Amino acid sequence: MKVYLWTAVLFALFLRIISFDFPFFTADEARITSRAFTLSSEGVDELGRRTPLIFNSLNDYQLPVVSYLISLEVLLFGKSQLAVRILFTLIGLGISLLTYLVAQRFVANKGAWYLSAFLIAFSPVIIFLSRVPNEAIVLTLLLLALFYCLTRDRLSWIAVFTISIAILLTSKSAWLTLTPFTTLTLLFFRDDLSKRRILFLSLPSLLLSLFTAGLFLQIPQSTRSFMENNFNLFSEPGVFNAINRFRGQGLESGWPPLLARALFNKLAFLPIGMLHWLANLQPAVLFGQFDSTGRWGLMSMGVWSKAAIIPFVAGLFSILKLGDKKILMIFPLILILTYPAAFVYPKLSPPLIVPALPFLAIIIAIGLMTMKRLFQILVVFLIMLELAVNLTFIEQDIKNADKIRPSWISAVVSDIITSSHSQSILVSDDIVEDILPFVLLETNLFIAPKFDQKIGKVIVEYPYKYRQIKFGSISLIGFDNKFTTCGREQQFKTFLSLRDFDRIEEGLNKQVLQQYYDRLGQSRVMVVEKGLCIK
């Protein structure tokens, strides 16, 4: 049987290697990668801070594990996007292998172990996330490793402790899930430990989680970061407005005010959050479309191919019918790993359900094992076929995700870098989400911005949603800037978006030297050689 496992691993490796430059990095992925380059070469991040623990992104703070992991890898294998992709490919394969080991804790059937590993290896989401730097896949690997360590005959507390710390430093969502995950695993998979001892042993994970969260709360913008990125359900204005509006309508209609207060109040967050949480695990996400933006997966596929829904349903039926206590534990584990998604509203949170995927794979594997051999082969074949077709014809995905994964930007960035050696550059800040990480990714140059010589520190110490607007001779044009004519010494080469090009007033130089087009054939960047300045 091990031949099957290694065949699956090799095939999974092959699937991860074909079209290896797909998907193109998003601005944040480019930032993580470029940061890893500067960390490995200069020991500072993109903002010039020496070995910080909290990093910057466009939407939130970033925790350190992913950035340092990549920088470590860059130290070993050199500075290239390929090296970064290889690291995550290896993490993806590691998840497959760990799923094989974890499945053994739930089912005795060897076939189900191999199939679980196979299903993870052939999950389009895991394949996708194995090609770009992201914390979801690292967290998944670590959680599987923790589960494996906790359920081994010989419990190694050093390993558990180390992995737990790594988990807490990987993702904020882990601060909510680590303790219940550890407790539940120990409760149901360690028959040799008493309940009191289990609760006692779970205490360190709780303390570690509280300590990490407490440290994070010392940062000036931490509460805002929580409310905007992890608990935005509670600041959702639509809900508050609706509650007040509906109460008012009740009063106008002459219904008892007390009834309106009893029916429409802040308790509404409970069902809203719960349904939102379950919506993150709905069949459409698992087998239809995992992510509609192209940021977290192929846009035409769910977590698995469509055919996998049949063994999934069969697996659910089989598990519920058998009623085995250990297998049933797979459901609370899945729910615990994904419950932080309840608080991120109104959009679904694909990365938050990634840690639960290995456990869902086990359910499908159990379902596959209940099927007749012929059906089994047919379903497996269909799973592989759909995946192969989607990975072969990726053009549509590239086009659909063109706004956040701008594969055409390389040419623009290359032009910007080349030109920046000889002259000053102005670039519109809305060409892509954030262009400077792409510039930083392509250049060997590093200039720490906003460095205060007097205090010997960077001015931006805890950069929340910080957007760098100057990088050496490259400056960004914001919507509040206005175009003017230039003095003799001031001559900029300007890379303009349509928004800024239309804002250039009559009389100024609007002569376009060159245009860059996106994958949809639309003009995105217009280059004006000289004569434009901003104020």
Place this chain on the structure above:
Amino acid sequence: MHKVRLIIFALVLLVTLLGAFWRTVAIDRFPVHLSHDEVTQLYDAMSIAQTGKDIYGNFMPFIFKSVNDYKSPFYTYVTALVYMFFGGEELTIRIPGLVFGILLIPAVFIFTHALTKSTGIALLASFLTAISPFEIFFSRKSFENGAGILLMVTGFMLLINFIKRRGTIWLYGGFVVLAAAMYTYFSHAIVIPLLLLSFVFIFWRKLNLSPRQLMPVILVWFLMISPLLYNIVLNPDTRQRSKDVFIKQDINLGEKLRFLEGKSFASILGYKTLIDYSFNRYLSQLNPQYLFGFGLDLTNENAVNVGLLLLTTLPFLLLGVIYLIKKKNFSGEKKFILSWVLLGVLPSGLTFEPFSPHRSIMAFTMLNIVTAAGLYLFYINLNKLKLVVRGIVLSCIALLFIVNFLYFLHIYFVNFPYEKSQWIHYPFKQVSLYAWSQKDRVDQIIFDPVFGEAQPVIGTAAHYYLAYYGNYPPASMQKEYRPGFRPREVLFDKFSIRKVDWREDHSLKNVLIIASPWALPMDSLPKEKIEKTFYFYDNKAVAFYAIKL
């Protein structure tokens, strides 16, 4: 035994009366306004009853052109019958929906009993049918699907009885009723044959039919549905309707397909994209937020809305699934229930709207039955507890149900009219009544139905509203109704329903213009010429102005 049956009968009657109460209470006032579907079907029904033709002069049409949405005929013809007894009151259009909705409650009891052989589950299923938000909502809004579901559960109940009792009458009865159900709504015409096929496939051994027995039944069924098939395949209007609502009309899908233009394998990849998209939409119908959170879409805030099923039933639905999975000697029934749900949401998954609950009601009716099984399992297990604990748990659950139901009632009776009055064409009735009251004062009445609280929308069926509320004889409408030459113009009698272009229209004389602020230049509008202002249900936002020139 006789006494037990009597109690069961009394309980079913009680549940039916409870359901009837919630379906009929204040039915003349809520919904607060006839929707465009209601007014078109009512006026076409009156037209059919009086002249045998719809308002466009089509004799006994198989499909009603209505407002170019080509409505299925069942509800209009049934309303025509009701009209003969009750006349053209607003309530007339709601009577068939109410009757079918109320009859569904005992029908679900009988069907569930036949399927599960459990009186407890059957009673709970009929209770859930009586209080389900979606059942109450659709029963009150004059919707044909209720008749289809009633016929569906009756038809399959007859077929299940055939398996048990072997009388040919059950077999023929089942097939005939199911054929009739296919005429009620287009989605039923697709789902019922598929469901029937799966029923026969699942229960093939139990049905134990020889070809000699089966062939005549299929022949009768086929003869009954052949006019429907003929129309679906060959009637250009029906085909147009199918095309209009097919998923290909979805804008996002269209964009995805455009990305493929000019590429190699574009045609094959186009089909693949279509399958991917439809499959995702199909599975989205099982989104718990949709089922329990916002499915009925009664407010403008998805988070604080009403689902198709009561939220309190969610854990019992899951318990019901477990119960059915574990139930022994129930394999066929299990598969049939699963097929019903999976096929039931198929039409919604193939159409252009992300969610169209009216096309999937049959699936939700079955989900109620599964939930009833869960409630039953819960109750059985509860009996193992001490009396006090049992009492406390039952009280808590009853309280949750009551609060959840009150929440639905509040949203339905209070908030829904405020939030969605525009979507039921409020205040087209008031506009129509006013227009008729002014008819003799002016030479022409121009009505531009573009209106909206947040954004402009073209209100449909304006000519139906005007004709119905003016007691305009359908026979005259058939003669008078004609398209005009101006944008969106249709004419009858003194009415011109069209786009108002103030630059040209301001110079008209002795004309009444009814138009919304979206269609009028509010800055330069002579305020003294505004004779009446029509508001949305909230009495704050202006819907239309009536301007006398």
